Amino acid sequence: MSERDVDKATLLEGLNEDLAHEYQAIMMYNTYAAAVSGVHRNELKKFFLDEVADEFTHAQFLADKITALGGRPVTSAPEVEYTTNAREMVENVARAEAETIERYVKRMKQAAAFGDYGLETKLGDIIADETTHKEEAEKLLQGKWEH
16 A cells, blocks of 8 residues: 555545544443353453453553544444343454454554554554454463353
């Protein structure tokens, strides 16, 4: 991609998509922390709640960046897939984090093409955070689950 390939409107649209999904992640983790039950409740509740702070930090950064670029941050999020099954919760988290990483890789390339190297660098840091979240969820799924 060259700088001419990505205009500000395209970058803002993508950043707003990312922001909406960060809001979704906050709601997902908070909802799952409240709804999880069973033998894994204590560990999973802590896991879910610990992720909320990171996702909120990402959302704050994105909203600030969107306004710095002259855009308007979105105020809604995609629906959270609700379940009371603990394993499904963790599977949903792993899938959502993988999708988030894909979006951020695309956005990082757009930021570079736009010429915003600070944004490109920050998105790389967020990708590292999201990769850790995904890997932690995948590790949880490797263990034995009682029904």
